[in-house]
Amino acid sequence: MRAIWTGAIGFGLVNIPVKLYSAVQGSELDLDMLDKKDHSNIRFQRVNEKTGKEVAWSNIVRGYNLDGQYVVLTEEDFQKVRPEKNKIINIAEFVDESEIDTIYYENPYYLAPEKSGQKAYNLLRDALEETGKVGLGTYVLRNKESIGLIKPHEDILVLNKIRFGEEIRDASELDVKTTKSNPQELKMAIALINQLSGKFDISHFKDTYSEDLLKLIKDKAKGKKIEKPTLRVVHSRSKDLMEQLKASLGQKEKGGGGRRRKAS
Incomplete structure (x- = not known):
């Protein structure tokens, strides 16, 4: 290092x-930006907004806009x-x-x-x-x-x-309505949390998206046809919440819903 x-x-x-x-x-794949026409790499340049010419790193300084005028700072100023x-x-x-x-x-x-x-x-x-x-x-x-x-x-x-x-934004900007939870639904939600509770182990979580994306890239390079999977998102109404909780708790007995851990 x-x-x-x-x-x-x-x-x-x-x-x-x-x-x-x-x-x-980072665990994400290193993807380059390319020109759609010929797949040439896209380069970013530091350009003077007045002349339109590229500026070398050695000629770049930092400054603060104070009342419409830039005050230029040197490395010595920061120290x-x-x-x-x-x-x-x-x-x-x-x-x-x-x-x-x-x-x-x-x-x-x-x-x-x-x-x-x-x-x-x-x-x-x-x-x-x-x-x-x-x-x-x-x-x-x-x-x-x-x-x-x-x-x-x-x-x-x-x-x-x-x-x-002061760097944390005020959450009051969000329009979140507070409601009192139904006691039975709250009891079911707590039961679901307890069912899925266990000791923290970071190895249980993997960046599978990057692995799947790399597999798609390799398949595409081989000329394989990539089928787009159908994703159906169901937005249930609040009156169905109890049924969703019951079904979630029932997944353990059915062996569904992914990894389950008993509370320790």
Whole structure:
């Protein structure tokens, strides 16, 4: 892996030198954009809107439109704003992870210690495991400030990038009417949830869409005729809800409806 950031974790008066690595990779197929006429690759260019000419990366700068005038920023300008945040993830507080709503989570990263910080790194990891707490602090990556949640994962520390409160849109913009659930329907819904409950195991979930899409691509390359499957979506009325719940619960006895797990 290639480190995307080098800095330190601030833990009280202790600084732990670390490197940051992306912890995820895409599972979707890498599809190129092509010209429909001759299947040539589509190239995207950085074009000056006044001259229409392409601009080299070396000639591109960033700026902010302030009252109709652009203020151009250099790399040095970014470093001048709270320089410590560009190099230190300073843990400001420790909380129970269960208190943090998943809507705030964004991207996970691996944190690996530099040789000089190995002992302090392991100490922080062990302390978090013992207390069941996670560390919260702010840092700057790619000129954007974020909140970092530091937690142990197996033998390493993981940094989960989480959003600020002001980044979450107000759900009151949605027109959702609240109604009181029918007690019998609620009882059936709870029974269905309990029937499908079990311990979390990520291996139960696979990106089968990409596998199926790749199979279609290979079949198409061989000249096979691809039949479009018929998908019938039934939108039931609310008065049929009890029957849907009963049928869903009955799938276990019939062996239908996919994988079933007993509650532990």
